[in-house]
Amino acid sequence: MTVELTRPLGLPGAPAPADRAMIIGVGxxxxxxxxSQPQVLEALGIDDPKVRSVFLNSAIERRHLVLPPLDENGARRSESQGDLLDKHKEHAVEMGARALLAxxxxxxxxxxxxxHLCCVTTTGFLTPGLSALIIRELGIDRHCSRSDVVGMGCNAGLNALNVVSGWAVANPGDLAVVLCAEACSSAYTVDGTMRTAVVNSLFGDGAAAVALVAGGPDGDGPDRGGPGGGGGRGLPGPRLLRFASCIVPEAVDAMRYDWDREQNRFSFFLDPQIPYVVGAHAEIVVxxxxxxxxxxxxxxxxxxxHSGxxxxxxxxxxxxxxSRYDVRHTTGVLRDYGNLSSGSFLFSYERLLDEGTAMPGDFGVLMTMGPGSTLETALVQW
Structure with a gap:
């Protein structure tokens, strides 16, 4: 299907697509x-049959995690909230730096x-923010502008992409990166309850970065993408055409990360009804x-x-x-990594690029969901 490009998508006064931000790379x-899930159960010493069934029926085969260190008896140590914050700082910076360089x-x-560097995280709180720590870690120019999106949850990668695409359009030719770094194992509470079992069975650690530029037919003059560029097989990456959001205020407490007074630490909560809340509103926002x-x-x-x-x-x-084919990368990322929070959809995007099936003119929809309860979407075109 062909869409008129001079005033794309029927939006009065909309800029030409060349003035939209383009994705030029991901890492x-x-x-x-x-x-594996059985290995996590063994490491955490989980014997309860109901809890084990949550892990083993999750459609997840493996996850990358930083589990608690072993004590002198070979058991996993109990981590205080301070230990978890230190873990988040160390691994969010380390993974984030590698994802940015990739x-x-x-x-x-x-x-x-x-x-411009925008860092997204929900699995720990840092002041100064992750962006400042990454800039110091990698020796990035001190004049690089930065922003941090903290605490928004699994939907936050698209929230950041929306804002940073606006920055790119306002600064044509300048490179911006959105970096999502989530050390989800820094948000784990191990107490044997079904509430924590759902969380502990689902999330994995990972970071993903996406590069944006606006201006010119290929972002900044000729396409300067590396192998695969932003689109795969040398195809320029997609333009970000528009965004749409939907918050469900009546479900504001359905996904939350709050203080557990009994455990004396933060704890994440997922309402069992959240899949149905998301499903009921997916059609509305799309x-x-x-x-x-x-x-x-x-x-x-x-x-x-999002691999939620x-x-x-x-x-x-x-x-x-x-169809199941439509969400093959979503389910593949869930299978191989678990839920990676804000960066999950970028892992799927990377797989799409590596697959090399995107063609010029193709449209795509990016979708994330998270606390609020919120669904975020973006329409892109190659």
């Missing part, structure tokens, strides 16, 4: 240690090209995203949905009428 990183390499850019564009859902060639969990993915598939 990911995970810890060196990975575990993203720049794939983009054909260097640290010297970076003009219809809003496509409204006025002339596009139907059947015109979308690529769906990159098996039931969440199933709910999105049913409510949007998608």
């Amino acid at each position: 990911t990183a995970v810890p060196a240690t990975s575990y 993203c720049l390499e794939r983009s054909g850019r260097t640290l010297a090209d970076l003009r 219809d809003r995203l496509l409204s006025g564009t002339g596009l139907l859902r059947s015109d979308i060639a690529h769906w990159l949905v 969990g098996k039931k969440v993915i199933d709910a999105v598939v049913v409510n949007l009428g998608l």
Whole structure:
């Protein structure tokens, strides 16, 4: 399907696509240690049959995690909230730096090209923020502008992409990067309850970075993408055409990260009904995203949905009428990494690029969901 490009998607006064931000590269990183679900159960000493069933029926085969260190008896140590914050700082910086460098390499850019760095995290709190620590760690120019999105949850990668794409359009030719670094094992509480079992069975550690630039037919003059560039097989990456959001205020407490007074630490909570809340609103937000564009859902060639969990993915598939092929990268990332929070959709995007199936003119929808309860979407075109 062809969409008129001079005033794209029927938006009055909209800028030409060349003035939209373009994705020119992506990079990911995970810890060196990975575990199967049975190995995690063994490491955490979980014997309860109901809890074990949550782990073993999660559609997750392996996750990269930084588990608690062993004590003198070979058992996993109990980590205080201070220990967990230290873990987050160490591993978010280390993984984040590797993901950023991988993203720049794939983009054909260097640290010297970076003009804005936006860091996203929910699994720990840092002041100064992760962006300042990454800039120091990698020796990035002190004049690089920065921003931090903290505490928004699994949807936050698209929230950041929305804001930073605006920065890119306001600064044509300048390189911006959104970096999502989530050390989810820094948010674990091990207490044997079903509440924590759901969380501990689902999340993995990982970081993902995506590079943006606006201005010119290929972002900054000729396409400077590295191998695969932003689009795969040398194809320029997609333009970010528009965003749409949907918050469900009546479900504001359905996903939360708050203080557990009994455990004396932060603890994440997922309401068992959240897959159905997400599914019921997926159609609403996607219809809003496509409204006025002339596009139907059947015109979308690529769906990159947050790997929120098996039931969440199933709910999105049913409510949007998608096929299992449409969400193959979403389910693949869940299988191989678990839920990586804010960066999950970028792991799926990287797989799409490596697959090399995106073609010029193809449309794609990016979708994340998280606390609020919130669904975020973006429409892109190669």
